[in-house]
Amino acid sequence: MSIKLLFFSSILLLETFISLAYNEDCDGLRREVEFLKEEFSNLRQYTSQRIKDLENELEAERSKRYLVDGELDIEREVTKLIGDVNGIKQGMGSSYVRWGRTQCGANASMIYKGYTGGKWYGDTGGPANYVCMPEDPQWAKYLDGFQDIGNRMYGTEYEDNYESTFNPFSVHRANEDAPCVVCKSQRAITVMIPARTSCYTGWHLEYTGYLMTMSRHYHSSSEYICVDKDPEALVHGSQDENGNLLYLVEAACGSLPCGPYVNGRELACAVCSK
Template sequence: MILCFVFGLVLFGRTLLASQEEPVCTSRFDYDHKMLQKMVMLEIEQRNTKIALEEIKTTLSKQTDGSRQEKLLLANIEEKIKEVETATSVLRSGNTYVRWGRTQCPENGTELVYKGYAGGSHFNNKGASANYLCLPEQPLWNVYEDAEQTASTVYGAEYELYGRNMNNFFGKGVADHNVPCCVCRTNRASILMIPGRNKCYDGWTLEYEGYLSSGHYSHEASSEFVCLDAKPEIINGGSADENGKLFYFVEARCGSLRCPPYVNGRELTCVVCSK
């Protein structure tokens, strides 16, 4: 009787894991909250099956002549608990990052969540938001008015990457072209962007390498530092100089920055690593 109950309990947990869809979310906070709820449910299911398994082991240990069927059922339950534990571990350890300048994620066990268009506030607006956005290709709308309102604004992004010889960087010119992006998910728990390096430290997995990028120091709007992929793609048909949110190289300036090891005027590299 106990065995049948526990077997059904484990199967319920496995069905719960398999049937739950990815939560429909309106923000990164909402996504994290719902994923946390999902993880808690799996943790509870895992704990319940472990407790029941211990009860079964205790019962069978008292039955020296336990049937072959009972022993096979016990082994089956243990196997299914391992499946739940593995799935829970994967859910717990996952993390996401944006790959700026590319439409595909690296082939290292990382999955594509979505691809889209880099954007953000206009480079010359006072009070503009600093961060870059990766806007999906298929937006969904709620209540809206098409007339322009007094509000915050989002523009597309362009490469403002100039140099005496751009072929030294990318093998092609990308200035004024629109910037793509994609959001990637890895099962590794920690994501780290390291400025000034193009290789990960030992024990970390390379997600992608590139050049440190931000807005221009002289513009009204502030910006953040992001890692632009070393092999950037462009969005076809977007070569007009329309500005918006801009990507510039970031150069070292000696003084308070220690030189060496840094070199004045040299473009800084970057790397995104996971562990």
């Protein structure tokens, strides 16, 4: 074989090797490209699904937050409503008379103070109740002088607690004039309970004292009131001028059952609020 022929044969063989190597590289590159395409497609699908999942989670969180905020709003509304109701209760409240005193207790505020009034102890007609007369009366139309066709308003004296008789109070108040004070409780209901020195469960004590009224020996009728256990007296004197009177009340067994009650025992009382 000539050198020339050998040279050309070598060139042809080299070209063949180069062509085969190129084709193998192209096939490898094609496979690599196809692999990358597949990976990219998978990644895009994963990314798309992940975005959807995150959107769903976000929406769920928003719904949950809305629910919590709603619950908080409801809680705030309930708290406000309770406050409004308590405010209404405090605005409404209730009132009572503290007989024998010029000041209310710590749980109440004073509306006014004055004098315990009522009819003359010997009158057979007219009203039976005690009233708290204010210290600063105002007058409408009037005609001075007794007309004696209606009734009269008198002051009220403590009676039946002389040195020689039983006296449950810390001082003797015979013939002294009884004051009174009208009080406003923050609680909605106030009640006087006879024969008690304390309130029942759930009730608050405004004050305690003794049951008093007119004497049974007079023809005049009267109501029972709770006079404070430490009664005060008005400062304008202790003359025996009578007017309306206050006597202690004793339990009388019979129709009123003995056992819980004791015959002849003086009755206490309590004013309670709720």
